[in-house]
Amino acid sequence: MGTDMAAPGQPGCTSYDAIVIGAGIQGSFAAYHLAQRRRDTLLLEQFFLPHSRGSSHGQSRITRSAYPEEHYAHMMPHSFRLWQQLEDEAGILLYSLGPDAVLDAVTLAQRFPGLRPCPGEVALWDSSGGVLLADRALRAVQDAFRRRGGTVRDGEKVLRIDPGAVITVTTAAGLYRAPRLIIAAGAWTNAVVAPLGLRLPLQPLRIDVCYWREKEPGSGGAVTPCFMAMGLPYAPHGIYGLPALEYPGLVKVCYHHGSPTDPEERDRTPPGSPHPHIALLSNFISSYLPGLEPQPAVLESCLYTNTPDGDFILDQHPKYSNIIIGAGFSGHGFKLAPVVGQLLCQLSLGEEPSHCMAPFAISRFPGVLRAAL
Template identity: 45%
Template sequence: MSLMQDYDCVVIGAGVQGSFAAYQLAKQKKKTLLLEQVCQTQTSKYTKAFIPSFQNGTFISPHRQTGLLVMGPEHSGDYQLFKNTLQRNKVPTVILTRDNFPQHIPNVILAEGDGALVDVTAGELFADRALKAVQFQKLGGVIRDNEKVMEINPGPVVKVTTSGGVYQARSVVITAGPWTNKLLAHTGFQLPLEVVKINVCYWKERAPGTYDVKQRFPCFLVTESVETKEHIYGLPSNEYPGLVKICYHMGSKTDPDYRDLQTDKSDIDILKRYVARSMPGLIPEPAVVESCMYTLTPDRHFVLDYHPNYSNIIIGAGFSGHGFKFGPVIGKLLCELCLGEVPSFDVSPFRIRRFQSNTKSAL
């Protein structure tokens, strides 16, 4: 075990939120350590809070503009929320009708009673390139991967013990995704978080190029379908040539340390039925199945707040499968909270106090 090392801030978790938080702290000339244990309907609320970041250039992660096709029962609350939010914020949007839908979106069958629109500004974010864009170490930051946090001792100076060292800092930012509550247990506190495993599915085109971005096929979101009340989303073929990514926006409960033991495939069965009904140009059997994890809050909104008992421990958690695209802004907000500054955006909807009786002390 190495000698104790001092930092202004230790960020635990080097995903997109932690990486951008560490970047912002290092940019503020704070001596920052980033720890990682491995090697490297809600639209209205988020649009109001974060749309300025797209407009003023804060959001600069590598992406490709494809447009976003939104489909769902025309008079349902979820579909109307998307439509009204886009229009209220003057986002360039094309409303499709049942008559012109096949002309604009071939090889997709629009369900009876569904509405459809396209946000023409939307696109696909390349996660690996986005993380590489965070030049944290060039600003003097230190990253330690393959170091699992074994203990957190709160206090005016927080001591963090890992599998590879002991560190102390004036403040700690926890952005540990599915492992958030395992870390918070060291501080005697638990958030109402649920971890689920998502099957990430890729579907083979019957004719290569049918759903390719070169053919102007957009990303898409189904707010509700005959198969499920949950969202289904898809991206044009890109990661694997000739394969289209279509996933179910929900999964089954799992322990992040044993997620491979969770083998539920009910979400894949839902997707098979949807693809067979709506995407005639795809073979309705996934060609590749990978996995990821969501960390869900009860209301599916983020947690961006101070620890209720230790103001020098800041928590960014519960991103519920839709936080990655906000990484640059969330990193800035976590940095501001860490420095005791007034946040750039209103974070009151993301405070821990909204859960009240659902939060508890760790046993």
């Protein structure tokens, strides 16, 4: 859709009601919510879809209601409702959930024989916890966006953004204009916003995504719940795991942290120890999941984009109020993407946000506004 505003002899420039940069799960949901509100929306992606270069690929993510931060705990019921709406619209299963209870070590081991907790340890069983089928969910929201008239253009890297009452976005393939812009570019966010005079405290991290094989095929070692192990002295950022989905018989167990990286060079082998957290995970596997081999069978990569406090950035550009930024999802944003997309949409339309936005303000970080390049 869109309206061609080119004058004769000039490069084509198509106009929209809104442009979203970044077709990961956050940007895709923002575009979907704009299209729901009948805004003619363009969703731009620098890589050809589908791709595994960012933070939204893979088959599985953990979802849960249990959060130590009150603002996320309040957002999760809303997010579940929006996931259900998308699932109903798409007509396919997008997530599966497990019942709430506190389980001591003995009860936990009886219920899940593959887990061997230490005496005295307890687990909170979150009945809303489970698995989001990530690849399927991303395709579903993008398909729903297209059905509502939205336009997706992939393989178009943004080269320039000219702010104003009407914003012009120049890509490798064209020029686009809109009165509102949402930037949800993941690990590439600072590269996109730096020419707009903004430097956000975002740290891209390369995450080792590890899959561990059963010692005895069919022994049940791969039948584990989603879990998050917190408070381990050798793993201060926590360890999480999901049952076998991507690869039959291989359980996904990862450290919730990684190594600083340039997103353009994520897959280049770094000097020194290329996978510094494998030994940490092997120690955990040997202690808590003894039915699994203590060395990973498959090793893949993903990107986190972390803020210093682990909270998202969902806010207007400090100088250009019609440019909205969603960034810094810090490895826990996928489950909240439906409500994050709605909040970004509401900010771009000048609507009252559905949730308190104070935890996500850019102003909590001093010195981010600089002279435009």
